[in-house]
Amino acid sequence: MSMDAKMAWRNVWRNPRRTSLTIAAITFATGLLIFSFSFQFGSYDAMINAAIQVHTGHLQIQAKGYLEDKDMRQVVEHPEAVARILKNTSDVKDYACRANAFSLIASEDRTYGGLVIGIDPIREPRVSRIKTLIRKGAYLDKAHGAQAVVGQLLARNLKVGLGDELTLLGQGRDGSIAATVVTVKGLYATGQDEFDRSTIQIPLSFFQDTYAMRGAVHEVVILGRHLDQVNQIRHRLTPKLAQIENPKPLVALTWSEIMPGLIQAIKLDLTSGFIMYSLLVIVVAFSILNTFLMAVLERTREFGVMMAIGIRPNRLTKLLLYESTVLTLMGLGVGWILGVGVTYFFQQHGIDLAGSSEILAQYGISGRLYPRLSWASMTVGPALVLIITILAALYPALRVRRLSIVDSLAYA
């Protein structure tokens, strides 16, 4: 061990209580940041996956402009041509076609406006979890046309149950009135209240007949193998889609484009989290600053002696920075191990958030959340602590350069 390193190590432990407290502060901040970032990323994953698995998929192919206008006439005219492309595109795990129509949904007692979604009962379960979220009754099957699965909250509002009839009244693709009666076959609860309050699903072929779709659909929902591959899939699909004839060009939209609100909510949460974490790190920085200012003050005479015997100010600054680095690395090391260990435990077992279940339900998350360790969550917090503590230690390390030798030697 070099003499500088030896001095740094011994100086750090000159005041064990103060050093231990400072290390504890760094440890706490580092561990907390790793856990908090992992918790946040975990909850974002849960929110995104819930949204993806219930209605958006990873990507959707739509006619250009449909996302903004939701116009019945902006269709994917030849879904079979799109299907051929998707079958030959790597990383596309599965796909399903959907058609949507805003309609009046009436029961015997009540009428509500809502979204009628035509789905393929065979393919839909491959891209959506709704089949598994049926709370009462059964999912749709292809054999029967005039049937529907209904969001549980909408069913409650309409005061309907299994076997009751609903009248759907909307506008067909050709501008005609679309009207039909369906029987409630099942009720689903996705946990996303807005979705459960405003949607019903009917078989796609029945939808196409009712709404005069002439075989067209509005969306081809795609599920990739992994969330990270979304942009690659889009990149592969875009030139192929350009070759399909359609009244309006076909575009591949990612889940984040389909749900900009979710991304904004995540960004807002991340920003507020960052402000809170910054405050925490600043408190730790003041602790470090205090430790080193005190150390410099207590050792003023010692620095005077060292300067008298010929040490250069640069070397003195280096020695002090060594000390702060030793202190910081000890805190960071212990904090990292604790933070990763605790987070890993909860990543395996989850955290029960029953008290916040209503808020979480808005994002389709169940009452248990699983933090997710990632390179970002394991490095961003510690890096933030490292930078701030080094900056905090820099001030006293530079301040020592301004000491007068004579005054320092006379310092009592």
Added chain:
Amino acid sequence: MAIVELTGVTKTYQQGKVSVQALRGVDLRVEKGSFLALAGPSGSGKTTLLNLIGGLDRPSQGDIRVDEHDFARMNQSELAELRLFKIGFVFQSYNLIPVLSALENVEFVMLLQRIGAAERRQRAEAVLAEVGLSGLLERRPLELSGGQQQRVAVARAIVSGPAIVLADEPTANLDSKTGQGLLEMMKTLNAQKGVTFIFSTHDNMVMDYARRLVLIRDGRVAEDQVKGS
């Protein structure tokens, strides 16, 4: 040959709105190999004079030359270099680095001089043996008596073969027997190695040991007495 030359040196301190004139025009010439004591009452200016000779402070007026280096022409960095290689310091309260052992304290100066580890250790051990601390190399300052600490301080001051050693009240915190032993040791080093010693003191024993006694009073040289002449 003069190792230290001071010409018309004054030093004025500003204490708030009050100017305190610590030195009022000092002329002093110290020959190589001297064993000189700057004596005088408290506040007479002897420590200020020692600080100026050591390049720890700058004079308000006048010229200082040490080993033919003109301080007026040197910046802080050059002065630090000069102190490192040419001047050794012994302080009243020892001022060893508390986290280093006796051996490491002595080695530290040579480390700053970029001397290799093996040579550092060999020279430090040799000089600590010279001051009678062979068996206490690994002790930290707090594990040594006052006299032993001051011996380590002397070893640190002389290890790199400086042109002069400046000692500010070196016996002030020692009992008379320990102080006498220290002075004997320094006198031997002076005699055997030709190291120039300049003390500031109001200890009569130090004055007795000194071969030249310069009395400072009210910031001026009041008396300059070479013993035996």
